[in-house]
Amino acid sequence: MKKRERQERKRQQNTKEKKIIGLIMLLLVVLVIILIVNGEVTSPLGAKKRQANATQQTETTKKSSNTGKQQKAGVATIMASGDMLYHDVVYGSAFDGQTYDFSNDYEQITPLVSSADLALGDFEGTINPNMPLAGYPIFNAPEAVVSSIKNAGYDAIDLAHNHILDTGISGLVYTANAFQKAGVDTFGVNVPDDKILVKKVNGIRIAILGFSYGFNGIEQTISQSDYDKYLNDLTMTKVEKKIKAAKKIADLVVVMPQSGVEYNLEATPEQVDTYHKMVDFGADIIFGGHPHVVEPTETIDKDGEKKFIIYSMGNLLSNQRYETLENYWTERGVIMEVQVKKANNKTKLTAVKAHPTWVSREPINRTFLGYPAYDYQVYLAEDYIKGGKYADKVSPDKQARIETAYHEMMQHLNIKF
Numbered sequence: 001m002k003k004r005e006r007q008e009r010k011r012q013q014n015t016k017e018k019k020i021i022g023l024i025m026l027l028l029v030v031l032v033i034i035l036i037v038n039g040e041v042t043s044p045l046g047a048k049k050r051q052a053n054a055t056q057q058t059e060t061t062k063k064s065s066n067t068g069k070q071q072k073a074g075v076a077t078i079m080a081s082g083d084m085l086y087h088d089v090v091y092g093s094a095f096d097g098q099t100y101d102f103s104n105d106y107e108q109i110t111p112l113v114s115s116a117d118l119a120l121g122d123f124e125g126t127i128n129p130n131m132p133l134a135g136y137p138i139f140n141a142p143e144a145v146v147s148s149i150k151n152a153g154y155d156a157i158d159l160a161h162n163h164i165l166d167t168g169i170s171g172l173v174y175t176a177n178a179f180q181k182a183g184v185d186t187f188g189v190n191v192p193d194d195k196i197l198v199k200k201v202n203g204i205r206i207a208i209l210g211f212s213y214g215f216n217g218i219e220q221t222i223s224q225s226d227y228d229k230y231l232n233d234l235t236m237t238k239v240e241k242k243i244k245a246a247k248k249i250a251d252l253v254v255v256m257p258q259s260g261v262e263y264n265l266e267a268t269p270e271q272v273d274t275y276h277k278m279v280d281f282g283a284d285i286i287f288g289g290h291p292h293v294v295e296p297t298e299t300i301d302k303d304g305e306k307k308f309i310i311y312s313m314g315n316l317l318s319n320q321r322y323e324t325l326e327n328y329w330t331e332r333g334v335i336m337e338v339q340v341k342k343a344n345n346k347t348k349l350t351a352v353k354a355h356p357t358w359v360s361r362e363p364i365n366r367t368f369l370g371y372p373a374y375d376y377q378v379y380l381a382e383d384y385i386k387g388g389k390y391a392d393k394v395s396p397d398k399q400a401r402i403e404t405a406y407h408e409m410m411q412h413l414n415i416k417f
Contacts, residue, residue: 074342076201079116080287082313082333083124088135089319092368100144106152114153117201121154122289124161127178128171138166146182158256160188160210160232165218196246204342207250212258240281247282251347255283258290267295267311279307288312293329296414306349332405333357352417356381356409358402381406
């Protein structure tokens with residue numbers, strides 16, 4: 001009898017232990033599921049969910065996942081570059097008869113651009129599949145350029161320029177939607193609405209605006225209602241209103257205006273006056289464009305704080321170069337880097353650095369419309385000066401040309417910050 005009682009007690013104890021173990025296992029499974037859903041455990045599901053959440057946010061924090069560097073709250077790096085100008089030979093050379101391959105256009109600047117907390121570009125042209133592809137004077141590029149620009153690390157693209165109406169309002173809308181669909185924000189045109197683009201970067205709210213001096217006269221072919229709905233020009237009353245509105249909702253205001261005289265290495269008095277007024281209205285950083293060559297920089301002291309202007313960043317990618325225009329400056333550009341810091345509810349500029357660029361154009365074994373085709377790549381000039389990591393990877397003549405471009409650019413920018 002006693003033996004049976006002992007066996008029964010032992011069976012009950014084993015059953016109880018099994019229930020406890022089962023409960024613990026169930027709790028562990030639930031805990032793991034919770035961690036995965038919240039993105040704390042590395043898994044394909046968690047990664048996809050984090051990516052989807054990041055895409056859905058209007059204000060995003062960028063981009064330690066891409067660079068491997070740890071983000072620092074209250075500190076941000078902003079970079080901007082000049083015109084992405086897709087002449088017909090530029091996109092034509094990327095066509096192999098079946099597809100367009102722009103994958104290496106920005107390959108060498110991708111590590112730098114991707115390292116920025118906020119990277120801004122200027123796409124000068126349109127994307128409109130309902131119109132023929134074309135270069136100057138009516139720019140209409142293949143949609144494949146979008147993924148190339150996105151993969152280079154750009155977060156937002158300026159569309160306020162004189163070529164944005166080249167394929168009509170439909171081209172303007174399609175261009176903006178093509179970038180937005182790919183996860184790249186746009187500014188300077190009001191698609192889908194006229195809300196000010198604000199990017200939240202490491203706790204800093206950065207408003208980004210774009211304005212153009214004009215639209216090559218094509219604006220005469222559209223209605224006044226469409227003009228008012230979609231476009232941002234340099235009418236100063238409009239500029240003042242928008243900058244002041246941006247200042248109310250952001251810690252920092254960045255403006256990318258398109259103005260000046262093409263191929264002029266110095267800013268015009270009108271540019272200087274206009275950009276100074278922007279600073280008076282509340283702009284903190286002005287990244288200028290349009291002249292297709294780089295123009296100098298200026299640091300302004302306003303109310304005891306530094307504001308930065310570069311009057312033109314030149315071309316980032318184009319077929320404009322010495323061989324086509326007898327102008328070395330058109331093949332040169334610059335990626336500007338500005339460091340900002342927020343403390344005690346004040347956001348200040350703390351450092352400025354220039355990264356000169358140079359467009360390489362090498363013949364490839366095919367033609368475009370009977371003309372030679374080329375491999376276009378944007379080089380980071382600092383990599384090709386003596387001691388640079390690629391200095392011995394190109395011919396001596398090419399290396400010397402890039403090194404000259406680098407040193408002349410640094411002198412020309414005249415950064416005094």
